[in-house]
Amino acid sequence: MSGTFLGMPSFPRAAREAVRDERLRRNLRHATHTIRDKRARAVAELDDWAELREAGKRIKDRTLRHLDTYLLELEERVTAAGGTVHWAEDAAEANRIVTGLVRATGEREVVKVKSMATQEIELNEALEEAGIRAYETDLAELIVQLGEDRPSHILVPAIHRNRTEIRDIFRAEMGRWGRPAPDGLTDEPAELAEAARLHLREKFLRARVGISGANFMVAETGTLVVVESEGNGRMCLTLPETLISVVGIEKVVPTWRDLEVFLQTLPRSSTAERMNPYTSTWTGTADGDGPDAFHLVLLDNGRTRALADETGRQALRCIRCSACLNVCPVYERAGGHAYGSVYPGPIGAVLTPQLRGTTSEIDASLPYASSLCGACYEVCPVAIDIPEVLVRLREEVAGRGGKGHRLEKAAMKAAGWVLDHPGALAAGERIAGAAGRLLPERLPGPGARQWTDHRDLPDLPAEPFRDWWRKNRP
Amino acid sequence: MTTPTSRERILARIRAAVADAPEAPEDVRGYRTRHAPDDPDAVLDLLHENLADYRAHVHRAGPAELPELVARLLDERGARSVVVPPGLPEEWLAASAAERVADGPGLGPAELDAVDAVVTGCALAVAETGTIVLDGGPGQGRRALTLVPDLHVCVVRAPEQVVASVPEALPRLDPRRPLTWISGPSATSDIELDRVEGVHGPRTLEVVLLRG
Numbered sequence: 265m266s267g268t269f270l271g272m273p274s275f276p277r278a279a280r281e282a283v284r285d286e287r288l289r290r291n292l293r294h295a296t297h298t299i300r301d302k303r304a305r306a307v308a309e310l311d312d313w314a315e316l317r318e319a320g321k322r323i324k325d326r327t328l329r330h331l332d333t334y335l336l337e338l339e340e341r342v343t344a345a346g347g348t349v350h351w352a353e354d355a356a357e358a359n360r361i362v363t364g365l366v367r368a369t370g371e372r373e374v375v376k377v378k379s380m381a382t383q384e385i386e387l388n389e390a391l392e393e394a395g396i397r398a399y400e401t402d403l404a405e406l407i408v409q410l411g412e413d414r415p416s417h418i419l420v421p422a423i424h425r426n427r428t429e430i431r432d433i434f435r436a437e438m439g440r441w442g443r444p445a446p447d448g449l450t451d452e453p454a455e456l457a458e459a460a461r462l463h464l465r466e467k468f469l470r471a472r473v474g475i476s477g478a479n480f481m482v483a484e485t486g487t488l489v490v491v492e493s494e495g496n497g498r499m500c501l502t503l504p505e506t507l508i509s510v511v512g513i514e515k516v517v518p519t520w521r522d523l524e525v526f527l528q529t530l531p532r533s534s535t536a537e538r539m540n541p542y543t544s545t546w547t548g549t550a551d552g553d554g555p556d557a558f559h560l561v562l563l564d565n566g567r568t569r570a571l572a573d574e575t576g577r578q579a580l581r582c583i584r585c586s587a588c589l590n591v592c593p594v595y596e597r598a599g600g601h602a603y604g605s606v607y608p609g610p611i612g613a614v615l616t617p618q619l620r621g622t623t624s625e626i627d628a629s630l631p632y633a634s635s636l637c638g639a640c641y642e643v644c645p646v647a648i649d650i651p652e653v654l655v656r657l658r659e660e661v662a663g664r665g666g667k668g669h670r671l672e673k674a675a676m677k678a679a680g681w682v683l684d685h686p687g688a689l690a691a692g693e694r695i696a697g698a699a700g701r702l703l704p705e706r707l708p709g710p711g712a713r714q715w716t717d718h719r720d721l722p723d724l725p726a727e728p729f730r731d732w733w734r735k736n737r738p
Numbered sequence: 739m740t741t742p743t744s745r746e747r748i749l750a751r752i753r754a755a756v757a758d759a760p761e762a763p764e765d766v767r768g769y770r771t772r773h774a775p776d777d778p779d780a781v782l783d784l785l786h787e788n789l790a791d792y793r794a795h796v797h798r799a800g801p802a803e804l805p806e807l808v809a810r811l812l813d814e815r816g817a818r819s820v821v822v823p824p825g826l827p828e829e830w831l832a833a834s835a836a837e838r839v840a841d842g843p844g845l846g847p848a849e850l851d852a853v854d855a856v857v858t859g860c861a862l863a864v865a866e867t868g869t870i871v872l873d874g875g876p877g878q879g880r881r882a883l884t885l886v887p888d889l890h891v892c893v894v895r896a897p898e899q900v901v902a903s904v905p906e907a908l909p910r911l912d913p914r915r916p917l918t919w920i921s922g923p924s925a926t927s928d929i930e931l932d933r934v935e936g937v938h939g940p941r942t943l944e945v946v947l948l949r950g
Contacts, residue, residue, distance in 0.1 A: 291930070294930070294931070295930075295931055298931050299931070309773075310773065311770075311773070312768070312769040312770045312773075315766075315767075315768035315769035315770075316769045318766055318768065319765065319766055319767050319768070319769055322762070322763060322764070322765050322766055323765055325762045325763070326762035326763075326764075326765065328756070328762075329756055329759055329761065329762040330756075330762075331752045331756070332749045332752045332753055335749070335752075336749075345914070351744045351745040351748050352744060353744045353747060353748060357744060401938075402928070403926045403928040403929070403937060404926075404928035407928070420927065420928055420931065421928075422928055422929075423931075426930060427929055427930055427932075430929055453929040453930065453932040453934050454934045456929055457926055457929070457934040457936070457937050460937065461936075461937055461938060464938065465851070465938070468847070468938070469847040469848050469851055470847075482913065485913040485914070487913045493924070493925050493926055493927075493937075494924055494925070494926045494937035494938050494939070495885065495924035495937055495938035495939025495940075496937070496938045498881065498885050498918065498938070498939060499885065499938055501881075502881045502882050502885055503847050503882060503885075503886075513748065513752075520908060520913050521908060521909070523904075523908060524904050524905040524908050525767075525769070527904050528769075528904050531867075535927070537792070537921070538788060538792075538866065538867040538868060538921070539792075539864075539867035539868065539869050539919065539921040540921065541792070541920065541921050541922050541923065541924055541925050541939070542918065542919065542920060542921075542924070542939060543917075543918070543919035544881075544916070544917070544918055544919075545913065545916065545917040545919075546916045546917075547913055547914050547915075547916075550874070550915070550916050552880060553874055553880035553881055553882075553916055554880070554881055554882075554916055562748070564748045564751070568748065568751035568752055568755050569755075571751075571752060571755040571756060572751075572754070572755035572756075574759070577755075577759075
């Protein structure tokens with residue numbers, strides 16, 4: 265039902281389309297600025313934010329260093345608690361496993377909680393091919409699915425749609441999939457949410473199979489954690505008889521206690537709340553409460569490739585909060601679709617090329633979808649130095665040579681000099697400042713000229729991003 | 739179903755990927771275990787404030803006033819039937835005329851959907867985040883009970899069930915039990931970032947802070 269990212273044009277070309285779309289830009293601008301300002305206030309409430317950030321970073325780094333140990337511990341605990349653990353090397357294997365599990369139940373439909381991992385492997389399409397209908401239940405995902413569209417933001421995937429478009433989609437499409445939109449539906453958000461509630465409730469009540477991802481998996485206890493707002497997650501995790509969770513191997517944390525860090529940093533970074541409305545945790549199956557069959561599919565799909573990269577592996581710390589999207593001047597203009605992946609924005613620009621490699625046109629262009637201003641690093645709750653990884657990936661792309669890569673090569677060499685001199689490494693902004701002077705005014709590569717012609721970014725900042733931003737925000 | 743070779747191959751790739759990586763530095767936990775002052779009254783006030791900030795309706799009562807208050811809250815929302823989780827103190831519903839629905843094998847999702855409300859206790863509440871946590875213990879019931887009905891009345895015993903912070907909450911919770919952390923009613927900001935309360939979970943959350 266939803267569109268696919270395969271065959272996407274490279275970032276510069278897609279971005280060029282996006283910047284011409286005035287409405288998209290207005291929506292994005294409103295969204296990113298609103299969430300960004302709220303996040304800053306939510307973070308400012310905690311005077312130990314820097315310590316929480318450092319703790320989160322170290323927990324993730326230690327987990328990644330001993331990932332095999334923690335995954336085996338997790339597997340043992342989940343199994344002991346009545347769950348079944350499956351391992352999937354790639355998207356095809358994960359889809360095969362999930363499809364087989366659903367088929368074994370005899371069901372032809374499943375309800376789904378918003379999950380980046382299942383989008384990444386395009387599970388819905390695989391299920392559809394097997395004759396199984398997957399219903400997205402997150403409001404934004406429902407909008408995306410009914411509109412046969414693609415998500416454009418990690419947290420608010422339908423942010424490129426405004427209320428009138430959403431009303432039109434609901435009116436036109438809901439009836440095809442179940443309960444139609446109420447007569448006389450207006451474009452008031454409360455009415456639209458009510459329409460979604462009614463449309464999805466019948467699906468929740470009859471669902472026998474639920475599919476989810478997870479925000480965290482706790483190795484020492486075998487516990488999975490899903491953080492959400494609407495309650496569709498609770499519905500999918502609680503009401504069906506069979507629950508299948510597809511989770512990237514990097515989502516494991518060693519101890520129950522470690523959640524004390526992430527349950528403070530994730531909601532504030534993501535929705536700018538002290539705590540999101542609902543968090544569910546479960547360990548295997550529980551007698552008389554929730555599903556009586558639980559399957560955990562542990563997904564590699566390129567993660568071990570990223571793990572092998574000394575610089576790039578830090579991207580696996582990501583807890584998918586999307587704070588980096590909301591501060592990124594490139595994302596704000598280009599929108600999520602231009603990144604050609606379920607992971608848009610700065611984190612997508614470092615994660616996608618590592619998960620998929622940099623051989624395709626779109627993936628090779630992603631490391632250039634940044635001005636290296638460093639704002640993403642500053643807001644990252646697990647301190648991923650995204651500019652550093654971008655520079656490293658640019659080197660990889662440029663190192664292969666080919667047309668249009670000479671200039672990048674020169675710039676990256678110079679940036680590499682900066683990286684090798686710790687005195688210049690104090691902050692991402694300073695890397696950006698140093699690299700920026702050496703970067704060409706126009707991005708090289710096919711289609712880039714059009715993109716740079718249409719974007720209205722000022723020159724790369726030689727000063728810290730926040731100062732630059734205060735002075736330059738339009 | 740499980741392909742042992744995939745498991746072994748993933749583990750082997752992980753080991754190869756980090757073989758040359760330096761040992762990760764030890765954890766540092768320099769953050770606070772709580773931000774709120776060490777004063778039960780102030781912590782309770784903070785819980786009240788933060789619950790209300792996320793649109794829960796917050797009330798305070800002593801044991802003698804509780805039955806009347808619960809009856810009034812159910813009444814005001816037009817709840818004619820209420821699910822009673824196993825182990826709920828009988829006196830909490832003593833003044834209510836609402837039809838009691840006991841949990842049991844016959845109470846499937848569709849039957850639950852026909853019930854107006856649920857009254858529960860909780861495992862604990864977190865003041866700094868305005869969160870109540872349910873663990874399915876006595877007076878709380880299985881998770882579906884607090885999910886499908888549209889009105890949830892939750893009683894928090896103060897001060898014994900109130901902690902200041904997330905780091906104080908986790909050691910008091912048993913991860914083997916399914917847990918639900920609730921911070922205000924269900925909400926979405928998916929449409930133009932306009933916050934709408936009440937999507938799929940109970941659209942109304944009434945929290946009673948019960949002082950012993």
